[in-house]
Structure formats: C-alpha cells, structure tokens
Amino acid sequence: MPALSRETVRAGARGVVVTLLVAALIAIGSRNLAHFDAALVGYTFASLFAVFGITYRYSMWLQRPPTALYWRRGWQAFFSRDRLLINLAAWPKRVVGVFALNNFIFRRSRPRWAAHWLIMWGCLLAAAITFPLVFGWIHFQTPADDFERYRVSVFGFPTFSFRVESVVGGLIFHGLVWASFLVIAGVMIAMRRRMRDRGAEAVQQFGEDFLPLILLFAVSITGLMLTASYTWMKGYAYDFLAIVHAACVIFTLLWLPFGKFFHIFQRPAQLGVSFYKDAGRAGEQAVCRNCAQPFASKVHVEDLIRVERELGYSYEMQGVGEGAVNHYQYICPRCRRLSMALAQGRLWQAGRGREVTNRPGIVDVAAMMEAASAPATTTELT
Amino acid sequence: MSVPGHLNFYIDPARCIGCQACVQACTECDTHKGISMIHMETVDRAHSTQTIPVVCMHCDSPTCAEVCPADAIKRTPDGVVQSARKPRCIACNNCVLACPFGVPKMKVEFELMMKCDMCYDRSSVGLKPMCASVCPSQALFFGTREEIEAARPQSAPIDRFQFGNQTITTKVKMMGPRSVAGARPEHLDVTAALDPNPPGRSISLGVLNGSH
Structure with a gap:
C-alpha cells in the first residue's frame, strides 16, 4: 500500500478533529441527547460524514501552494495596521453585495442571478432550520401554564415563545416549505438554461452540473410531498415518502464535499482576494x-x-547588467x-x-528618413 | 464531446492583415456570448502595419491553471484549457499575470476570468472556431496537418516555446520556417525576442523634428 502523503494525513487529521468537535457540540447542545430526535439519526451521521469530507477537501485545497499563499495574504492584507479601519468599513458592504445580493452574478446574466439567488437563499433557509433541529440544538416545548403556545429553546436555554395558531407559528413551522419553493423555482431556471444554452451544453458535465440540481429538486419535492401527505391526505404513504426524502437528503449531504456544492465553502476566499488587491493598488x-x-x-x-x-x-532569465530582466x-x-x-x-x-x-518586420520610417537627405524631410517648427 | 484528434489549430501572426474579423467573429461564440476573447495587438503603430491576433495556445501544462488558488481552470482530456469555472473563480488575476502568452482576460465587472476556449461549442463537434472560420489570410487556421502542409510547403508547425529557462508545449501550433540553417527549428525562443529598446506607446513623428 502506498504511503499517505503528509498533506493527506494532515487533512485527514483535521477532518477527524472538526467532526469530533461537531459531535461534541451535538451532545452538549442537545443536553446529552435529551432533546435529540432518534428518528433523525440518519441525517446526523450523514451530516457528520459531510463535515469530515468538507474539512478534508478544504484542508487539501488550502495546502496547494497558490491557495496557501493567498489565504495567508488575504488575512495579512485585512489585518494590516495601516488598512484595518478601511477594511472594516468596506467589509459589510462587500459581504452584502457579494454574498447576500450576488451582484457580480447579476452583472453576468439576469437568469443566472435569479437561479443562483433563489437556490442560495432557499438552501440557507433550509439549512438554518434543519441542522439545529437534527442536532437537537433547537427544540420546542409547551409551557405548563399555556397549552396554546410554544417556547423555543436554543442549546437547552429557553428563548422566545409564540402562539401555535399564529402567523409567526405558521411561518416557522412551514419554513422548509417556503425554502423548497425558492429552491424549486431556482432549479427550474437553472435547468432551463442547461437544456437550451448551446454554450452551457458544450462544457457541462452530469456530475458537476446536473446532479446538484437534480438532488436539490428531489429534496424539495419529496419534502413538499410529506407536507401534502400529512396536511391534506391523512398521512397517505407518509412512511414511504419519509424514507425517500431521507435518502435524497442524505445523498445530498454526502455529495457536499464533491462537485459543484463545494464552491459554497471556497467562495468566501473572494473576500480575502479583494482586500489583497486593495492593498496592492495602494502599494508600489x-x-x-x-x-x-x-x-x-x-x-x-x-x-x-x-x-x-x-x-x-x-x-x-539570464539577465545581464543593471535593470536586466531576471x-x-x-x-x-x-x-x-x-x-x-x-x-x-x-x-x-x-x-x-x-x-x-x-524588431523584425518593423519598417523604421524615421530612421530611413534620417539616413536620407536630412534637410529635405526636416521641418523646423518656429 | 471533444475536439477530434486529427484537427489542429495553427497560427501565423506574420500573415495577419489586421482586419479584425476574428475579433468580431469571436463574440458570436456561444461559450462567451458577446465578448471577444482575442487580443488584436499592434507592434509599433508609428512605424509598422504589423498586427498580431492572440488566441490561447492551450498549454499541455497550463501555468494559468497551476497558479489558480481557486482551482477554477481545467484542461479537458482533449487538451483544451477552458475558461475559469464560474462558481469557483475569485477574480484574483493570477492567471492573467502568469500566462506566458498573455492570453486570459479579467472581466472585473463579472469578477471572472475569461479566455479563448477554442470556441468549444464548435470545435468539440468538429467545426472551426469562429476566428479561424472568418480569417481571410488564414493567419488563424483550423484543420488537419495534411491541409496545412499542402497549403504552406515552406512552413512547419512549432509547439515548443522557450521563456527563459522554462519550456512550454502547446496544443495550438505556431507556423515557422521549415528549415533554419539546414535544420528544422525545434522551438521558438520567445524571451530572446524581448526588445532591448522597446518602442514607446506614444507616437513620435520624425518628420517634424528630424529625430524619433
């Protein structure tokens, strides 16, 4: 068996450490699994595998010479003493512009922007709801004195409460429905482009470009089917749908470290590069x-x-003399x-x-004219 | 889809007449709609009519891809170095500065590097890239080796380029003389051509002051 490289071992070790850290947070946040829903254990293990895979790949990526250097340079540029205040002032605007609004994609193409923006916010909303619930970091309790209300506990600490039959309650309990609407709309726009655009057709690949869209659609639509089943169909085929939905979600989680989904974790480097370029423009x-x-x-x-x-x-290059190119x-x-x-x-x-x-091919007119009779071609400006 | 192995791209800047047809045709390509990837350079406009159409040479070991911190530039198995992948490119400009041929373009407004991809939507199905399909002087030629040898018996394709100590081999070939001092030239030494007295970018008119 070939020996593992130092980079691989380091990335593997980081993956294990971060995975154990998240596992510990699950134990702490769910109060020793007291608020952990055993039915969601498959999601939990898929999430932990995804954490390992993402950390491993991120670490391998960070060890490439150009990535390692610009990662360091990005932080150095941000925290440099003479530019820290300027950077702190610029940071919120860039975060909103680049990450919240995706304005650079808007300038590339409106349909691409619409697809990305809808998918991104749909996924972020779904992740913000799902992961804390799966990990037992959030749970809902009915206060002893009011059965019409739910109190939200975060990491076991009670926070706000709301009436079950209220607008807030409806918004919260159907958060994944709203998220799936956003994702499905975005996937439709993206898929239309992939099926009709000749430029996209030439370079797209199934695993890189289609599979993520198919997975997002499958997760969203099976999630909506679950809601439809228990809301309007008296739980018809609920168990089967729950298994199909879980399979879709788990496969998506396992696919996170590979293919296009990984850009979610690479993309923030854009921010570091912008500060590096700012510092460069201001310098020599x-x-x-x-x-x-x-x-x-x-x-x-x-x-x-x-x-x-x-x-x-x-x-x-073999430069000779002062100012020679080396x-x-x-x-x-x-x-x-x-x-x-x-x-x-x-x-x-x-x-x-x-x-x-x-300078082959260059007809040096001025030199030719100099060589010819000078008085005839020279005009004195007076 | 991939570029058929028997079709090659040959460039011959000495034949360029500066008509800009390639620049315009390039914008028609579906993989970079509306944006021309060709650099049309003039060497020394005051003294020469020479123009240079620059397309990607598609290096076998592309420096642009190697120095990319985001791992955004990929070379397909048929040897074509593709434009930066849109989800990954972080617009750091490394590729623009590192390319030994000066090819990639940074589109600052898109925060994206774009480059000549040999019109992959066309060449991957055996069609000529847009530039080669319109070039009237065939400074940009896409076809078989037999075709180019029959058309230019005095020329031979070169795919090795020297930049200081670094040798770069490419998929795209530059046409050079078939023989130099009785031997076939093995490579083109690009850095040897760096001008020790480079022309300025402003135009000086010797007729007015008798100097240049």
Missing part, C-alpha cells in the same frame, strides 16, 4: 521591464514568482503577446538567411 506597482509601464502590484508579481517556483516552473514575470502581458510575433519574425529572418534583428 510593478513596472514592465520591457515597456516601462506599470501593470500590476509589486507584491502580486513577487508572490506569483514565489508560487511558480514552488510549483516547479522556472521562468528565470524573471519573465516582470514582463507585462501585452509585451508577452508582442514577443511571440517578434520571435516568429526573427525565426523567419534566420530561416531566409537574413540578418536577425530585434
């Missing part, structure tokens, strides 16, 4: 060693050189594009047995 700029134009922040270019070296790339990363993207064609021109010059020049 890297100047292209070829055209002398600034093209990126100096810290970004230097970080990239470090990452490339860690990955085994060797873009070092790494290709100091050349701006535009000069790179030009160099390709100039290199091709040089090769053709060599292939035709001509003198190889630095």
Whole structure:
C-alpha cells in the first residue's frame, strides 16, 4: 500500500478533529441527547460524514501552494495596521453585495442571478432550520401554564415563545416549505438554461452540473410531498415518502464535499482576494521591464514568482547588467503577446538567411528618413 | 464531446492583415456570448502595419491553471484549457499575470476570468472556431496537418516555446520556417525576442523634428 502523503494525513487529521468537535457540540447542545430526535439519526451521521469530507477537501485545497499563499495574504492584507479601519468599513458592504445580493452574478446574466439567488437563499433557509433541529440544538416545548403556545429553546436555554395558531407559528413551522419553493423555482431556471444554452451544453458535465440540481429538486419535492401527505391526505404513504426524502437528503449531504456544492465553502476566499488587491493598488506597482509601464502590484508579481517556483516552473532569465530582466514575470502581458510575433519574425529572418534583428518586420520610417537627405524631410517648427 | 484528434489549430501572426474579423467573429461564440476573447495587438503603430491576433495556445501544462488558488481552470482530456469555472473563480488575476502568452482576460465587472476556449461549442463537434472560420489570410487556421502542409510547403508547425529557462508545449501550433540553417527549428525562443529598446506607446513623428 502506498504511503499517505503528509498533506493527506494532515487533512485527514483535521477532518477527524472538526467532526469530533461537531459531535461534541451535538451532545452538549442537545443536553446529552435529551432533546435529540432518534428518528433523525440518519441525517446526523450523514451530516457528520459531510463535515469530515468538507474539512478534508478544504484542508487539501488550502495546502496547494497558490491557495496557501493567498489565504495567508488575504488575512495579512485585512489585518494590516495601516488598512484595518478601511477594511472594516468596506467589509459589510462587500459581504452584502457579494454574498447576500450576488451582484457580480447579476452583472453576468439576469437568469443566472435569479437561479443562483433563489437556490442560495432557499438552501440557507433550509439549512438554518434543519441542522439545529437534527442536532437537537433547537427544540420546542409547551409551557405548563399555556397549552396554546410554544417556547423555543436554543442549546437547552429557553428563548422566545409564540402562539401555535399564529402567523409567526405558521411561518416557522412551514419554513422548509417556503425554502423548497425558492429552491424549486431556482432549479427550474437553472435547468432551463442547461437544456437550451448551446454554450452551457458544450462544457457541462452530469456530475458537476446536473446532479446538484437534480438532488436539490428531489429534496424539495419529496419534502413538499410529506407536507401534502400529512396536511391534506391523512398521512397517505407518509412512511414511504419519509424514507425517500431521507435518502435524497442524505445523498445530498454526502455529495457536499464533491462537485459543484463545494464552491459554497471556497467562495468566501473572494473576500480575502479583494482586500489583497486593495492593498496592492495602494502599494508600489510593478513596472514592465520591457515597456516601462506599470501593470500590476509589486507584491502580486513577487508572490506569483514565489508560487511558480514552488510549483516547479522556472521562468528565470539570464539577465545581464543593471535593470536586466531576471524573471519573465516582470514582463507585462501585452509585451508577452508582442514577443511571440517578434520571435516568429526573427525565426523567419534566420530561416531566409537574413540578418536577425530585434524588431523584425518593423519598417523604421524615421530612421530611413534620417539616413536620407536630412534637410529635405526636416521641418523646423518656429 | 471533444475536439477530434486529427484537427489542429495553427497560427501565423506574420500573415495577419489586421482586419479584425476574428475579433468580431469571436463574440458570436456561444461559450462567451458577446465578448471577444482575442487580443488584436499592434507592434509599433508609428512605424509598422504589423498586427498580431492572440488566441490561447492551450498549454499541455497550463501555468494559468497551476497558479489558480481557486482551482477554477481545467484542461479537458482533449487538451483544451477552458475558461475559469464560474462558481469557483475569485477574480484574483493570477492567471492573467502568469500566462506566458498573455492570453486570459479579467472581466472585473463579472469578477471572472475569461479566455479563448477554442470556441468549444464548435470545435468539440468538429467545426472551426469562429476566428479561424472568418480569417481571410488564414493567419488563424483550423484543420488537419495534411491541409496545412499542402497549403504552406515552406512552413512547419512549432509547439515548443522557450521563456527563459522554462519550456512550454502547446496544443495550438505556431507556423515557422521549415528549415533554419539546414535544420528544422525545434522551438521558438520567445524571451530572446524581448526588445532591448522597446518602442514607446506614444507616437513620435520624425518628420517634424528630424529625430524619433
């Protein structure tokens, strides 16, 4: 059996620690399982597996050289002494704009935004209700003096109460119904695009793009069937539906660490990157060693050189003399594009047995005019 | 779906006439609707008519994908390096700065990197990418090796590029001379072409002051 890499062992250990932590929180939050619903034990174990899988994959991801560096840099940029106040002021606006409103997806495409926004809020609402209930962190009790009310206990501590037959009660007890409406609408919009858009058709994959939508739809629709069964059909086929719903939810939980769902946990890195870029813009700029134009922040270019070296790339150049280019990363993207064609021109010059020049194909009109009779082409501005 | 193995993309900037047909046609592609992925560069506008159409070279070991902290850039088994996956890209700009050919474009408003994907909706079913289908001078050519060899007997495709100490091999091929000093050129040394006296971006008119 091949030996496990250090990264794998570290990720596995982190996965075990976080899983045990959540298990301990379940025991504490449900007051030694006193408020734990044994019927939901399948959901609990699926959740714990998902916690392990997500932590493992997140840890593996964080150990990739570029991810590790920018993760560190994001935090350093946020907490840097001279920018902390600015960052703290910018943070709420970015959280609302990026995560609550998804404004960057809105600018990409309205239907994509509608699909994502509905699915995201539907899932968040469902998760906020389901996980605390499954883990026994929230439970409802009828106060001894008022059978018409429910009191909500969080982690065993009594909090607010509400009347069972009230608008608040209806909203709370049907929270998963409202969540499923949001998710189903979003899934329909997303699925329509995947079935009709030729660009999406070319690159989409079943496991990556369709399976998450199918799972979300299955969880939502079987959940609604349960509600319909006990509300209007006197519990018809309730046991069967409960098993089907549980199977859908458990499979979705197990699928969380894989495929598209994992972006939920990767996406917050966008926030760290935005603070890193802010710090870069405010700092010293890297100047292209070829055209002398600034093209990126100096810290970004230097970080990239470090990452490339860690990955085994060797873009070092044999620079000679003061100001010589010693790494290709100091050349701006535009000069790179030009160099390709100039290199091709040089090769053709060599292939035709001509003198190889630095700027093949460039007809230097000014030099030609200088070489010709100067007085005839020179005009003095007076 | 994948790009048929017998079809290749050949580029030849020396043949470009700067008509911009590729730039416009690129916007018609379904995988990046309305946004052109081609860079059309001029080298030194004051002194030369040379133009350069730049498409992705689809590296065998893509630096853009390796340096991506979000693991958002994937190379499909047929060798095409796809645009950043939308759910993952965190718009860090690493790929834009790391690509040795200067290809990826950062769409700041979308917080998304986009790049030439060889019009994957077309090339994956054996059709020419939009740019190659409209290029009048065939500076951008998509077809079989036999076709390009028959059309350009003096040229040979090159898929190895040197950047300092780093060699990069690509799926897309650059046309070069068939023979240099009696031998077939094995690679193109890009960094050797870096101009020790690069042109400025402003235009100076030598006729007015007798200098440039």
